[in-house]
Amino acid sequence: MTAKLMDIRKIGPDVCHFVFQVQDAPTFAYVPGQFVSFTAEIGGSPITRAYSMVSPPSGRFFELCLNRVAEGKFSPFLFDRKPGDEIEMTGPWGSFIFRQPLQDSILVATGTGVAPFRAMLQDRLPRDTAHQFSLIFGVRYEQGLLYREDFEELARRHPHFRFWPTLSRPGSDWKGRRGHVQEHLFEAIGDRRDVNVFICGLKAMVDDVRPRLKAEGFDRKQIIYEKYD
Ligand SMILES: Cc1cc2nc3c(=O)[nH]c(=O)nc-3n(C[C@H](O)[C@H](O)[C@H](O)COP(=O)(O)OP(=O)(O)OC[C@H]3O[C@@H](n4cnc5c(N)ncnc54)[C@H](O)[C@@H]3O)c2cc1C
Numbered sequence: 001m002t003a004k005l006m007d008i009r010k011i012g013p014d015v016c017h018f019v020f021q022v023q024d025a026p027t028f029a030y031v032p033g034q035f036v037s038f039t040a041e042i043g044g045s046p047i048t049r050a051y052s053m054v055s056p057p058s059g060r061f062f063e064l065c066l067n068r069v070a071e072g073k074f075s076p077f078l079f080d081r082k083p084g085d086e087i088e089m090t091g092p093w094g095s096f097i098f099r100q101p102l103q104d105s106i107l108v109a110t111g112t113g114v115a116p117f118r119a120m121l122q123d124r125l126p127r128d129t130a131h132q133f134s135l136i137f138g139v140r141y142e143q144g145l146l147y148r149e150d151f152e153e154l155a156r157r158h159p160h161f162r163f164w165p166t167l168s169r170p171g172s173d174w175k176g177r178r179g180h181v182q183e184h185l186f187e188a189i190g191d192r193r194d195v196n197v198f199i200c201g202l203k204a205m206v207d208d209v210r211p212r213l214k215a216e217g218f219d220r221k222q223i224i225y226e227k228y229d
Pocket of ligand 1: 049202226
């Protein structure tokens with residue numbers, strides 16, 4: 001398949017929101033939480049990278065949220081694309097999706113790891129008032145709180161959703177939570193052991209959170225994770 005870049009806009013320091021349109025299919029169906037695989041010839045060799053959809057399905061369109069990795073190969077290439085450019089892709093892929101039967105869920109993200117959660121929550125919250133959802137979103141600085149207004153709006157509209165942003169390097173005027181996501185996880189969980197915990201971000205964070213949950217009695221089936229590296 002081929003995806004055409006329709007729009008690109010900056011949403012944070014070195015982070016952009018991309019809108020693509022699938023070219024050779026009448027629609028692009030996926031389950032929120034899934035990702036696409038892009039391939040391009042860079043420096044003489046084909047490079048493939050995965051990117052999670054950041055919004056629910058919408059006809060032939062899909063949206064991504066990308067971090068420019070300064071020393072990276074593929075992300076700088078994508079940041080240099082212009083509307084109208086086309087990219088080879090496959091997908092959708094992945095099983096980082098809400099499981100059936102659905103359980104109350106704690107979602108833990110750092111950085112662009114929040115992308116699949118935006119798609120999952122935008123899709124799920126309006127049609128599911130029977131379950132509780134919490135998003136613990138960790139970044140360094142306040143400007144890095146990607147889609148902050150969207151999550152705050154979701155929390156206003158849906159009392160069964162809590163949004164807990166936390167900053168590891170807050171400015172002096174930040175009134176919210178401080179520190180890493182790990183420091184707030186068990187406050188969100190409380191005494192519950194019947195919730196699913198979804199974790200998305202870089203390996204270091206995911207590999208730190210999983211054993212903490214296991215040590216607190218969580219079964220591995222309740223810990224669903226996606227590592228970006
Ligand atoms: C299932 C899956 C879904 C993904 N979804 C997204 C997504 O929605 N948005 C996104 O930005 N990335 C996502 N990634 C990461 C993405 O595939 C690339 O690894 C990333 O864009 C870096 O590629 P690169 O070629 O520029 O860097 P490379 O040349 O591959 O350099 C890799 C370096 O970049 C670091 N790195 C990888 N991803 C990130 C990141 N997101 N932020 C900071 N450092 C990173 C690695 O730790 C490593 O040090 C996803 C990865 C997987 C496996």
